[in-house]
Amino acid sequence: MVSVAGVEKPVVIGVVGTHSTGKSTFLARLAHELRRGQVQVATVADLGEQAQRMGLPILDNHTWASTLWFVTRGISEELEAWSHADVVLVDRAVPDALGYYRAALAYRDEPLDPQACALLEMLVRRHSVHYDLLFHTTLEPGIPLGQDKTRSSDQRFRHLAGQHIDRVLHEFGLAHENLPADGHDHALRTAVQFATAHLSDPTTVVES
Template identity: 35%
Template structure:
Protein backbone atom coordinates (compact mmCIF):
# COMPACT_ATOMS: atom_id res chain seq x y z
CA UNK A 1 0.00 0.00 0.00
CA UNK A 2 1.16 3.52 -0.71
CA UNK A 3 -0.07 6.75 0.88
CA UNK A 4 -1.35 7.87 -2.57
CA UNK A 5 -3.77 4.94 -2.67
CA UNK A 6 -4.97 4.02 0.78
CA UNK A 7 -7.27 1.07 1.23
CA UNK A 8 -10.84 2.18 1.86
CA UNK A 9 -13.30 0.24 4.02
CA UNK A 10 -16.80 1.69 4.13
CA UNK A 11 -19.89 0.86 6.14
CA UNK A 12 -23.51 1.81 5.69
CA UNK A 13 -26.74 0.99 7.48
CA UNK A 14 -29.57 2.48 9.44
CA UNK A 15 -28.86 4.22 12.75
CA UNK A 16 -27.78 2.29 15.84
CA UNK A 17 -26.89 -0.93 14.01
CA UNK A 18 -23.24 -1.01 15.09
CA UNK A 19 -21.50 0.82 12.22
CA UNK A 20 -19.24 3.00 14.35
CA UNK A 21 -18.51 0.18 16.80
CA UNK A 22 -17.52 -2.11 13.92
CA UNK A 23 -15.13 0.48 12.49
CA UNK A 24 -13.62 1.14 15.92
CA UNK A 25 -12.90 -2.58 16.31
CA UNK A 26 -11.30 -2.73 12.86
CA UNK A 27 -9.26 0.39 13.64
CA UNK A 28 -7.94 -1.09 16.89
CA UNK A 29 -6.94 -4.33 15.14
CA UNK A 30 -5.19 -2.47 12.33
CA UNK A 31 -3.27 -0.26 14.75
CA UNK A 32 -2.23 -3.43 16.58
CA UNK A 33 -0.66 -4.58 13.30
CA UNK A 34 1.15 -1.26 12.89
CA UNK A 35 -1.09 0.17 10.17
CA UNK A 36 -2.09 3.83 10.07
CA UNK A 37 -5.87 4.07 10.02
CA UNK A 38 -8.11 7.14 9.86
CA UNK A 39 -11.81 7.00 10.60
CA UNK A 40 -14.38 9.42 9.16
CA UNK A 41 -17.82 10.01 10.61
CA UNK A 42 -20.30 12.10 12.59
CA UNK A 43 -21.70 13.44 9.31
CA UNK A 44 -25.30 13.70 10.53
CA UNK A 45 -24.31 15.69 13.61
CA UNK A 46 -22.05 17.92 11.55
CA UNK A 47 -24.83 18.53 9.01
CA UNK A 48 -27.18 19.54 11.83
CA UNK A 49 -24.50 21.86 13.25
CA UNK A 50 -24.30 23.49 9.81
CA UNK A 51 -28.05 24.13 9.98
CA UNK A 52 -29.11 21.30 7.69
CA UNK A 53 -31.98 18.88 8.40
CA UNK A 54 -31.27 15.25 9.24
CA UNK A 55 -32.98 11.93 9.85
CA UNK A 56 -36.61 11.96 8.68
CA UNK A 57 -36.22 15.64 7.71
CA UNK A 58 -33.47 15.00 5.12
CA UNK A 59 -33.61 16.96 1.89
CA UNK A 60 -31.70 16.69 -1.37
CA UNK A 61 -29.49 19.54 -0.15
CA UNK A 62 -28.58 17.88 3.17
CA UNK A 63 -28.01 14.59 1.33
CA UNK A 64 -25.59 16.22 -1.09
CA UNK A 65 -23.79 18.01 1.76
CA UNK A 66 -23.28 14.73 3.63
CA UNK A 67 -21.90 12.99 0.55
CA UNK A 68 -19.61 15.91 -0.33
CA UNK A 69 -18.34 16.22 3.25
CA UNK A 70 -17.70 12.47 3.41
CA UNK A 71 -15.64 12.64 0.19
CA UNK A 72 -13.72 15.63 1.56
CA UNK A 73 -12.97 13.71 4.78
CA UNK A 74 -11.62 10.77 2.74
CA UNK A 75 -9.40 13.06 0.65
CA UNK A 76 -8.07 14.72 3.81
CA UNK A 77 -7.29 11.37 5.44
CA UNK A 78 -5.45 10.21 2.31
CA UNK A 79 -3.48 13.47 2.12
CA UNK A 80 -2.45 13.01 5.75
CA UNK A 81 -0.92 9.63 4.92
CA UNK A 82 -3.48 7.14 6.24
CA UNK A 83 -2.81 3.65 4.93
CA UNK A 84 -6.42 2.64 5.61
CA UNK A 85 -9.46 4.91 5.60
CA UNK A 86 -12.47 3.65 7.58
CA UNK A 87 -15.56 5.36 6.20
CA UNK A 88 -18.46 5.65 8.62
CA UNK A 89 -21.37 6.09 6.19
CA UNK A 90 -20.61 5.28 2.57
CA UNK A 91 -22.03 7.74 0.04
CA UNK A 92 -24.98 5.49 -0.81
CA UNK A 93 -26.01 5.65 2.86
CA UNK A 94 -27.05 9.29 2.38
CA UNK A 95 -29.26 8.39 -0.59
CA UNK A 96 -31.02 5.69 1.45
CA UNK A 97 -31.69 8.20 4.24
CA UNK A 98 -33.04 10.69 1.69
CA UNK A 99 -35.36 8.11 0.12
CA UNK A 100 -36.52 6.94 3.54
CA UNK A 101 -37.17 10.52 4.66
CA UNK A 102 -39.25 11.21 1.55
CA UNK A 103 -41.24 8.00 2.08
CA UNK A 104 -41.70 8.82 5.78
CA UNK A 105 -43.15 12.21 4.80
CA UNK A 106 -45.25 10.61 2.03
CA UNK A 107 -43.41 12.68 -0.57
CA UNK A 108 -42.07 11.60 -3.93
CA UNK A 109 -38.52 12.69 -4.68
CA UNK A 110 -38.18 14.52 -8.01
CA UNK A 111 -36.88 11.94 -10.49
CA UNK A 112 -33.97 14.04 -11.77
CA UNK A 113 -32.90 14.96 -8.25
CA UNK A 114 -32.93 11.32 -7.14
CA UNK A 115 -30.98 10.27 -10.23
CA UNK A 116 -28.42 13.03 -9.66
CA UNK A 117 -27.86 11.93 -6.06
CA UNK A 118 -27.58 8.28 -7.11
CA UNK A 119 -25.04 9.24 -9.77
CA UNK A 120 -23.02 11.20 -7.22
CA UNK A 121 -23.05 8.22 -4.84
CA UNK A 122 -22.14 5.80 -7.63
CA UNK A 123 -18.97 7.76 -8.41
CA UNK A 124 -17.67 6.82 -4.96
CA UNK A 125 -18.46 3.08 -5.04
CA UNK A 126 -15.37 2.07 -7.10
CA UNK A 127 -13.12 3.61 -4.44
CA UNK A 128 -14.28 1.23 -1.71
CA UNK A 129 -12.11 -1.86 -1.35
CA UNK A 130 -14.62 -3.34 1.11
CA UNK A 131 -18.21 -2.36 1.76
CA UNK A 132 -20.08 -3.55 4.85
CA UNK A 133 -23.85 -3.19 5.24
CA UNK A 134 -25.31 -3.58 8.70
CA UNK A 135 -28.67 -5.30 9.12
CA UNK A 136 -31.35 -3.93 11.44
CA UNK A 137 -32.18 -6.12 14.43
CA UNK A 138 -35.04 -4.52 16.34
CA UNK A 139 -34.56 -6.86 19.29
CA UNK A 140 -31.31 -5.05 20.13
CA UNK A 141 -32.13 -2.05 22.36
CA UNK A 142 -31.07 1.39 21.15
CA UNK A 143 -29.47 4.14 23.20
CA UNK A 144 -32.39 5.78 25.02
CA UNK A 145 -30.71 9.20 24.82
CA UNK A 146 -31.63 9.21 21.10
CA UNK A 147 -35.18 9.97 20.04
CA UNK A 148 -35.46 7.51 17.15
CA UNK A 149 -38.62 6.88 15.21
CA UNK A 150 -38.81 3.09 14.82
CA UNK A 151 -40.73 3.33 11.55
CA UNK A 152 -38.17 5.65 10.00
CA UNK A 153 -35.35 3.39 11.17
CA UNK A 154 -37.00 0.44 9.37
CA UNK A 155 -37.50 2.54 6.24
CA UNK A 156 -33.80 3.41 6.11
CA UNK A 157 -32.83 -0.25 6.51
CA UNK A 158 -35.25 -1.24 3.74
CA UNK A 159 -34.07 1.47 1.33
CA UNK A 160 -30.41 0.69 2.08
CA UNK A 161 -30.65 -3.00 1.25
CA UNK A 162 -32.94 -2.34 -1.71
CA UNK A 163 -30.42 0.10 -3.23
CA UNK A 164 -27.60 -2.41 -2.75
CA UNK A 165 -29.62 -5.24 -4.32
CA UNK A 166 -31.12 -3.25 -7.21
CA UNK A 167 -27.75 -1.84 -8.22
CA UNK A 168 -25.96 -5.19 -7.66
CA UNK A 169 -23.36 -3.58 -5.41
CA UNK A 170 -20.86 -6.05 -3.89
CA UNK A 171 -20.98 -5.88 -0.11
CA UNK A 172 -20.76 -7.95 3.06
CA UNK A 173 -23.84 -8.07 5.29
CA UNK A 174 -23.13 -7.67 9.00
CA UNK A 175 -25.75 -8.64 11.56
CA UNK A 176 -25.86 -7.91 15.29
CA UNK A 177 -24.64 -11.46 15.97
CA UNK A 178 -21.18 -11.35 17.63
CA UNK A 179 -19.88 -13.98 15.18
CA UNK A 180 -20.97 -11.85 12.22
CA UNK A 181 -19.25 -8.82 13.72
CA UNK A 182 -16.05 -10.77 14.42
CA UNK A 183 -16.09 -12.21 10.90
CA UNK A 184 -16.38 -8.69 9.41
CA UNK A 185 -13.44 -7.48 11.49
CA UNK A 186 -11.40 -10.49 10.38
CA UNK A 187 -12.24 -9.91 6.70
CA UNK A 188 -11.19 -6.27 6.95
CA UNK A 189 -7.95 -6.95 8.80
CA UNK A 190 -6.93 -9.80 6.50
CA UNK A 191 -7.62 -7.66 3.43
CA UNK A 192 -5.48 -4.84 4.81
CA UNK A 193 -2.62 -7.16 5.76
CA UNK A 194 -2.75 -8.80 2.33
CA UNK A 195 -2.57 -5.39 0.62
CA UNK A 196 0.32 -4.35 2.84
CA UNK A 197 2.33 -7.39 1.74
CA UNK A 198 1.75 -6.76 -1.98
Protein backbone atom coordinates in the same frame (compact mmCIF):
# COMPACT_ATOMS: atom_id res chain seq x y z
CA MET B 1 -1.53 2.00 -1.55
CA VAL B 2 -3.86 0.33 -4.05
CA SER B 3 -4.98 1.53 -7.47
CA VAL B 4 -8.62 1.81 -8.55
CA ALA B 5 -9.50 3.24 -11.97
CA GLY B 6 -5.92 4.51 -12.22
CA VAL B 7 -6.10 6.33 -8.86
CA GLU B 8 -3.53 5.59 -6.16
CA LYS B 9 -5.30 5.38 -2.84
CA PRO B 10 -5.23 3.62 0.54
CA VAL B 11 -7.45 0.65 1.31
CA VAL B 12 -10.91 2.09 2.01
CA ILE B 13 -13.39 0.17 4.16
CA GLY B 14 -16.87 1.60 4.62
CA VAL B 15 -19.88 0.71 6.75
CA VAL B 16 -23.49 1.61 5.98
CA GLY B 17 -26.77 0.84 7.72
CA THR B 18 -29.63 2.27 9.69
CA HIS B 19 -28.99 3.92 13.06
CA SER B 20 -28.02 2.02 16.19
CA THR B 21 -26.82 -1.09 14.38
CA GLY B 22 -23.22 -1.08 15.60
CA LYS B 23 -21.36 0.76 12.82
CA SER B 24 -19.24 2.99 15.05
CA THR B 25 -18.56 0.20 17.55
CA PHE B 26 -17.40 -2.14 14.80
CA LEU B 27 -15.12 0.47 13.22
CA ALA B 28 -13.55 1.35 16.57
CA ARG B 29 -12.69 -2.32 17.11
CA LEU B 30 -11.38 -2.62 13.55
CA ALA B 31 -9.18 0.46 13.93
CA HIS B 32 -7.75 -0.98 17.14
CA GLU B 33 -6.96 -4.33 15.51
CA LEU B 34 -5.31 -2.74 12.49
CA ARG B 35 -3.20 -0.40 14.61
CA ARG B 36 -2.03 -3.36 16.68
CA GLY B 37 -0.60 -4.66 13.40
CA GLN B 38 1.26 -1.35 12.83
CA VAL B 39 -1.18 -0.24 10.11
CA GLN B 40 -1.69 3.52 9.83
CA VAL B 41 -5.45 4.12 10.09
CA ALA B 42 -7.62 7.18 9.50
CA THR B 43 -11.31 7.25 10.37
CA VAL B 44 -13.99 9.35 8.68
CA ALA B 45 -16.68 9.89 11.30
CA ASP B 46 -20.45 9.93 10.96
CA LEU B 47 -21.41 13.43 9.79
CA GLY B 48 -24.78 13.55 11.57
CA GLU B 49 -23.70 15.62 14.56
CA GLN B 50 -21.82 18.07 12.36
CA ALA B 51 -24.91 18.51 10.18
CA GLN B 52 -27.10 19.03 13.22
CA ARG B 53 -24.79 21.76 14.59
CA MET B 54 -25.08 23.53 11.24
CA GLY B 55 -28.87 23.35 11.37
CA LEU B 56 -29.23 20.94 8.45
CA PRO B 57 -32.24 18.62 8.44
CA ILE B 58 -31.31 15.00 9.16
CA LEU B 59 -32.93 11.58 9.56
CA ASP B 60 -36.62 11.61 8.51
CA ASN B 61 -36.31 15.33 7.69
CA HIS B 62 -33.59 14.86 5.07
CA THR B 63 -33.90 17.08 2.00
CA TRP B 64 -32.20 17.03 -1.38
CA ALA B 65 -29.89 19.84 -0.25
CA SER B 66 -28.93 18.20 3.06
CA THR B 67 -28.29 14.93 1.23
CA LEU B 68 -26.05 16.68 -1.27
CA TRP B 69 -24.13 18.14 1.69
CA PHE B 70 -23.72 14.69 3.27
CA VAL B 71 -22.50 13.18 -0.01
CA THR B 72 -20.09 15.95 -0.97
CA ARG B 73 -18.76 16.50 2.57
CA GLY B 74 -18.33 12.76 2.99
CA ILE B 75 -16.40 12.50 -0.26
CA SER B 76 -14.25 15.49 0.71
CA GLU B 77 -13.38 14.11 4.15
CA GLU B 78 -12.55 10.71 2.70
CA LEU B 79 -10.23 12.25 0.12
CA GLU B 80 -8.50 14.29 2.84
CA ALA B 81 -7.86 11.08 4.77
CA TRP B 82 -6.30 9.35 1.77
CA SER B 83 -3.05 11.29 2.08
CA HIS B 84 -2.12 10.16 5.60
CA ALA B 85 -3.25 6.56 6.06
CA ASP B 86 -2.69 3.03 4.84
CA VAL B 87 -6.34 2.23 5.59
CA VAL B 88 -9.29 4.63 5.74
CA LEU B 89 -12.37 3.55 7.71
CA VAL B 90 -15.62 5.30 6.80
CA ASP B 91 -18.53 5.46 9.24
CA ARG B 92 -21.45 5.86 6.80
CA ALA B 93 -20.03 5.51 3.30
CA VAL B 94 -21.79 7.79 0.78
CA PRO B 95 -24.44 5.25 -0.39
CA ASP B 96 -25.84 5.57 3.14
CA ALA B 97 -26.86 9.22 2.59
CA LEU B 98 -28.78 8.41 -0.58
CA GLY B 99 -30.57 5.56 1.18
CA TYR B 100 -31.55 7.86 4.06
CA TYR B 101 -32.89 10.50 1.66
CA ARG B 102 -35.05 7.99 -0.16
CA ALA B 103 -36.24 6.62 3.19
CA ALA B 104 -37.14 10.14 4.38
CA LEU B 105 -39.21 10.75 1.26
CA ALA B 106 -40.99 7.43 1.70
CA TYR B 107 -41.60 8.18 5.37
CA ARG B 108 -43.15 11.57 4.52
CA ASP B 109 -45.03 10.06 1.58
CA GLU B 110 -43.35 12.45 -0.83
CA PRO B 111 -42.54 11.50 -4.43
CA LEU B 112 -38.97 10.92 -5.56
CA ASP B 113 -38.04 13.31 -8.36
CA PRO B 114 -35.74 11.28 -10.66
CA GLN B 115 -34.33 14.41 -12.31
CA ALA B 116 -33.49 16.04 -8.97
CA CYS B 117 -31.90 12.80 -7.72
CA ALA B 118 -29.76 12.30 -10.83
CA LEU B 119 -26.85 14.35 -9.44
CA LEU B 120 -26.94 12.56 -6.08
CA GLU B 121 -27.01 9.16 -7.76
CA MET B 122 -24.18 10.05 -10.14
CA LEU B 123 -21.95 11.26 -7.29
CA VAL B 124 -22.65 8.20 -5.14
CA ARG B 125 -22.21 5.75 -8.01
CA ARG B 126 -18.94 7.23 -9.23
CA HIS B 127 -17.37 7.66 -5.81
CA SER B 128 -18.37 4.21 -4.61
CA VAL B 129 -15.82 2.53 -6.89
CA HIS B 130 -13.22 3.68 -4.35
CA TYR B 131 -14.59 1.50 -1.55
CA ASP B 132 -12.53 -1.67 -1.41
CA LEU B 133 -14.75 -3.35 1.19
CA LEU B 134 -18.26 -2.42 2.31
CA PHE B 135 -20.21 -3.74 5.27
CA HIS B 136 -23.98 -3.34 5.65
CA THR B 137 -25.18 -3.65 9.23
CA THR B 138 -28.31 -5.68 9.95
CA LEU B 139 -31.17 -4.16 11.91
CA GLU B 140 -31.95 -6.12 15.05
CA PRO B 141 -35.23 -4.61 16.38
CA GLY B 142 -34.62 -5.98 19.87
CA ILE B 143 -31.43 -3.93 20.29
CA PRO B 144 -32.34 -0.53 21.78
CA LEU B 145 -31.27 2.77 20.28
CA GLY B 146 -27.98 4.13 21.60
CA GLN B 147 -28.10 7.33 23.62
CA ASP B 148 -24.76 8.84 22.53
CA LYS B 149 -26.07 10.44 19.31
CA THR B 150 -29.23 12.09 18.00
CA ARG B 151 -31.32 9.35 16.45
CA SER B 152 -34.90 8.92 15.33
CA SER B 153 -36.75 6.65 17.75
CA ASP B 154 -39.41 5.97 15.12
CA GLN B 155 -39.10 2.27 14.30
CA ARG B 156 -40.89 2.68 10.97
CA PHE B 157 -38.29 5.17 9.78
CA ARG B 158 -35.50 3.03 11.18
CA HIS B 159 -36.72 0.09 9.07
CA LEU B 160 -37.23 2.26 5.99
CA ALA B 161 -33.65 3.56 6.23
CA GLY B 162 -32.27 0.02 6.36
CA GLN B 163 -34.42 -1.08 3.43
CA HIS B 164 -33.51 1.86 1.21
CA ILE B 165 -29.80 1.59 1.94
CA ASP B 166 -30.02 -2.06 0.93
CA ARG B 167 -31.80 -1.08 -2.29
CA VAL B 168 -29.11 1.47 -3.15
CA LEU B 169 -26.38 -1.15 -2.68
CA HIS B 170 -28.16 -3.60 -4.97
CA GLU B 171 -29.28 -0.99 -7.52
CA PHE B 172 -25.70 0.24 -7.92
CA GLY B 173 -24.25 -3.27 -7.89
CA LEU B 174 -22.07 -2.56 -4.85
CA ALA B 175 -20.57 -5.73 -3.44
CA HIS B 176 -20.86 -5.82 0.34
CA GLU B 177 -20.71 -8.02 3.40
CA ASN B 178 -23.70 -8.23 5.73
CA LEU B 179 -22.81 -7.32 9.32
CA PRO B 180 -25.26 -8.76 11.87
CA ALA B 181 -25.03 -7.78 15.53
CA ASP B 182 -23.60 -11.20 16.42
CA GLY B 183 -21.19 -11.28 13.47
CA HIS B 184 -18.63 -8.64 14.43
CA ASP B 185 -15.85 -11.09 15.28
CA HIS B 186 -16.07 -12.78 11.88
CA ALA B 187 -16.29 -9.42 10.11
CA LEU B 188 -13.24 -8.15 12.01
CA ARG B 189 -11.20 -11.13 10.86
CA THR B 190 -12.41 -10.63 7.29
CA ALA B 191 -11.59 -6.91 7.28
CA VAL B 192 -8.16 -7.27 8.89
CA GLN B 193 -7.21 -10.09 6.52
CA PHE B 194 -8.51 -8.10 3.55
CA ALA B 195 -6.64 -4.92 4.49
CA THR B 196 -3.31 -6.54 5.31
CA ALA B 197 -3.42 -8.72 2.18
CA HIS B 198 -4.17 -5.77 -0.08
CA LEU B 199 -1.47 -3.63 1.48
CA SER B 200 1.09 -6.30 0.71
CA ASP B 201 -0.36 -7.22 -2.69
CA PRO B 202 -3.21 -5.11 -4.14
CA THR B 203 -4.17 -7.92 -6.56
CA THR B 204 -4.94 -10.34 -3.74
CA VAL B 205 -8.45 -11.81 -3.58
CA VAL B 206 -9.55 -12.58 -0.02
CA GLU B 207 -12.29 -15.12 0.61
CA SER B 208 -14.78 -14.06 3.29
